Amino acid sequence: MTNRPLTWAQALDSICDSTTLIILSIGAGLLLTWRLWRFSILPRLYPDEPKEAPYWIPCHAIPLALDFNGSLARIIERFGGSKRPFAIVAGGIKIYIITDPKHVAETYRNEAVLSNEVIVRGIHAGVGMSPKGVDKLFTVDESASFNQQQPRPLPPIGMMVDTLRHHLAPGIMLDGFLDQNTLPLVRRAFDFEREVPHPALLGEKNGLKAISLEELCIEALITNVLEVFYGPAIWKLKPDFVHWFMLWERVNWKFLFNLPGILSQDMLAAKAEMTDMFEMYFSLPRSERPGAAPWMVALEDNMRESNLGTEELARVLTLQTWAIVGNMYKSAFWLIAHLVYNPSDLETIRTEVLPAIQGDQIDHHHLTKNCPILDSLMSEILRVTTSTPIVRDVMKDICIGGTTLRKGNKMLISYRQLHLNPESWGPNSEAIQADRFQQNKSLKSSLSFRPFGGGSTLCPGRFYARGAIYPVVALLLSRYDIRIGDLDRELGAIENKQRGPKKASFPRPDYSKPIPGVVSPAEGEDIRMVLSPRNMGQ
Numbered sequence: 207m208t209n210r211p212l213t214w215a216q217a218l219d220s221i222c223d224s225t226t227l228i229i230l231s232i233g234a235g236l237l238l239t240w241r242l243w244r245f246s247i248l249p250r251l252y253p254d255e256p257k258e259a260p261y262w263i264p265c266h267a268i269p270l271a272l273d274f275n276g277s278l279a280r281i282i283e284r285f286g287g288s289k290r291p292f293a294i295v296a297g298g299i300k301i302y303i304i305t306d307p308k309h310v311a312e313t314y315r316n317e318a319v320l321s322n323e324v325i326v327r328g329i330h331a332g333v334g335m336s337p338k339g340v341d342k343l344f345t346v347d348e349s350a351s352f353n354q355q356q357p358r359p360l361p362p363i364g365m366m367v368d369t370l371r372h373h374l375a376p377g378i379m380l381d382g383f384l385d386q387n388t389l390p391l392v393r394r395a396f397d398f399e400r401e402v403p404h405p406a407l408l409g410e411k412n413g414l415k416a417i418s419l420e421e422l423c424i425e426a427l428i429t430n431v432l433e434v435f436y437g438p439a440i441w442k443l444k445p446d447f448v449h450w451f452m453l454w455e456r457v458n459w460k461f462l463f464n465l466p467g468i469l470s471q472d473m474l475a476a477k478a479e480m481t482d483m484f485e486m487y488f489s490l491p492r493s494e495r496p497g498a499a500p501w502m503v504a505l506e507d508n509m510r511e512s513n514l515g516t517e518e519l520a521r522v523l524t525l526q527t528w529a530i531v532g533n534m535y536k537s538a539f540w541l542i543a544h545l546v547y548n549p550s551d552l553e554t555i556r557t558e559v560l561p562a563i564q565g566d567q568i569d570h571h572h573l574t575k576n577c578p579i580l581d582s583l584m585s586e587i588l589r590v591t592t593s594t595p596i597v598r599d600v601m602k603d604i605c606i607g608g609t610t611l612r613k614g615n616k617m618l619i620s621y622r623q624l625h626l627n628p629e630s631w632g633p634n635s636e637a638i639q640a641d642r643f644q645q646n647k648s649l650k651s652s653l654s655f656r657p658f659g660g661g662s663t664l665c666p667g668r669f670y671a672r673g674a675i676y677p678v679v680a681l682l683l684s685r686y687d688i689r690i691g692d693l694d695r696e697l698g699a700i701e702n703k704q705r706g707p708k709k710a711s712f713p714r715p716d717y718s719k720p721i722p723g724v725v726s727p728a729e730g731e732d733i734r735m736v737l738s739p740r741n742m743g744q
């Protein structure tokens with residue numbers, strides 16, 4: 207063998223190779239030392255602090271952005287077994303994760319320290335309110351007329367929710383609002399003979415109707431409820447408002463993640479169309495927008511008294527509208543979807559609701575008080591489809607679950623994880639069991655069940671939601687027999703006396719995005735139903 211001298215190029219390559227190797231080794235060494243220090247040594251030095259779920263580069267933000275609920279569930283599964291609060295880091299921010307139902311209750315008892323004010327301010331700034339406008343929302347004016355009757359004076363933002371709470375608590379006001387304002391419009395959602403084609407009607411033949419379940423729920427619980435709250439003027443101002451709201455529904459996660467404009471043109475467009483409509487609406491003299499809900503009228507007066515102008519009102523109400531109509535249509539969608547795929551539950555609930563429907567009259571008291579399986583199924587649907595992540599800011603150091611949460615960090619509760627926790631709900635916790643809440647009545651007030659949040663931000667619309675959703679279910683079941691499928695095939699099957707067409711698979715929910723409230727069906731995941739009028743042609 208001859209030892210040939212290296213060429214210049216070979217020598218350079220070999221130096222580069224060994225330099226690269228050295229750099230890589232140092233990098234790997236530093237990374238390992240950092241990991242050892244951060245995730246093994248630091249937790250021993252500070253045993254009271256929640257342990258951090260280990261990560262390499264670049265923290266937990268990317269998996270969370272790609273599949274929010276899935277990656278959160280995986281992190282919790284790997285790390286949260288002990289039920290002690292633990293921490294993750296996303297986008298440079300430390301977030302404590304609370305998984306124990308008892309610790310969740312503790313967070314609601316400490317709302318001054320675990321506060322949502324920074325987040326609520328940020329959301330209002332995100333819809334375009336000026337810092338001054340946001341400050342006005344949070345400033346208490348003891349002399350404001352709405353504060354004269356209050357045991358404790360409220361800022362306009364508190365007054366707003368309080369007014370809603372007052373109008374929608376069980377009692378004469380809610381009864382009147384349901385009977386006079388809401389139910390006539392819910393009934394209108396079943397008027398398939400109207401002049402302008404019904405958005406849910408896909409076809410009609412021989413007395414059978416092909417219907418999109420999603421569109422029916424949108425018509426009943428978005429389009430009509432918007433009109434219940436704002437009156438019909440909104441349609442003159444923006445006839446396609448629902449289109450923009452539904453786009454917002456699909457992309458509002460970009461708003462929550464604060465994505466840059468270049469990645470969120472669709473979300474920005476939807477937001478602009480919605481605020482634009484409300485600005486036009488609140489610019490109209492009141493006489494030109496009749497039919498608004500009493501709550502809305504009282505709210506507007508109070509906001510104007512607090513010097514919030516038309517543009518600011520428009521932006522605040524864009525967010526309120528999201529809370530008002532963002533969840534009911536999805537709850538109704540999943541509830542009816544469950545029924546059409548589970549005929550025995552459908553028949554049980556049909557028997558329960560039939561007495562509530564007399565011709566055109568709907569007895570909402572019967573539906574909310576005397577239909578235990580319907581009520582139980584609604585709770586079960588909310589349990590399984592809730593996707594809400596609740597985030598709070600830690601305003602001062604606080605001890606929760608034996609660990610110290612440090613000021614300046616955030617805290618997150620995943621209601622989805624709480625609602626599916628096998629320790630509370632059994633090993634088959636993802637399966638829907640219609641009578642679960644009827645079998646065990648204490649479950650509705652369980653610490654592991656929070657479909658409407660908790661503490662001072664407990665949803666003020668929870669009674670109204672049931673009062674508006676149940677009539678939709680009752681009208682559908684009392685008027686129609688329902689099959690899943692295609693009109694032509696269904697007709698063919700009837701003519702040939704065969705069984706109906708093969709059922710499509712159950713619609714897939716989209717848990718990949720953080721949605722405040724109930725999960726949306728994934729895009730295109732609808733149910734096509736064939737409705738045949740009951741007692742006709744049977």
Ligand code: HEM
Pocket residue numbers: 322367370374526529530531533534537588594596656657658659660662663664665666667668670671722723724
């Ligand atoms: C099935 C339907 C509904 C579900 C699942 C639902 C869920 C929730 C949840 C989880 C929260 C708490 C958020 C938090 O603590 O940060 C909340 C708050 C809220 N909800 Fe609902 N909601 C529904 C229907 C409604 C309706 C019909 C209205 C109004 C008519 C409404 C108005 C509000 C408002 C204004 C808040 C904010 C409360 C506050 O910040 O103090 N919701 N909702």
